[in-house]
Amino acid sequence: MKLKEAIDKRRSVRSFQEKKVPRKIIKELVKNAVKAPNAGNRQPWIFYCVDNKKKRDEISELLLTQFKRLWKQTRAKSKRSQKISNNFYTNLGGAKNLIFVYRKKVENEPKYIQPNDMISIACALENLMLCAVEEGLGTCWIGTFKGPKTEKKLGEILKVKKNEELIGSLVIGYPKKDNFPFNKKMKSLKDILRFI
């Protein structure tokens, strides 16, 4: 698949088939993710890839609780988007796999390190999401995991180390045929592009 085709095809998927993603494929995706540019070549990432049913169910429950807590703020605008969101948050849209990326904090790190590490991890996850398209997989980044209570509980479920901080969370799986992404209106280039 050509890169541009993968970029065009990648949309956030919120409805998945009941099929697990094989670990071999997850490994390949992570291998490509970590080829991303990253600040100071610190490679600050730790990938927690969940495919265990019990853990997956605990995390799904945790996300639903967080969704309900934030519902008023995060409520999607249209009825259609609300329906997609409700299905997604009720049971991860049926997905069996999750990927969480933590960053390793360093003691007494200068202030610029944290934002740079976040950007590095976002670069890695974009690589991963584009390679996933090539494998016939769909992904959706879930920012809803962010928040002190949820992050604490998630850290316990995943048994993360003390010096690790959650940056990115993805759900990944084989899209259902009836998966329709949110309507997406793009801003026009004239509003976002300034040649100097």
Ligand SMILES: Cc1cc2nc3c(=O)[nH]c(=O)nc-3n(C[C@H](O)[C@H](O)[C@H](O)COP(=O)(O)O)c2cc1C
């Ligand atoms: C940092 C980040 C956080 C996101 N958090 C959520 C989320 O919590 N729930 C959700 O349904 N989609 C989430 N998304 C997906 C966006 O809604 C989606 O990327 C955006 O609407 C553009 O649509 P597209 O990905 O289909 O092109 C997130 C995306 C990013 C990059």
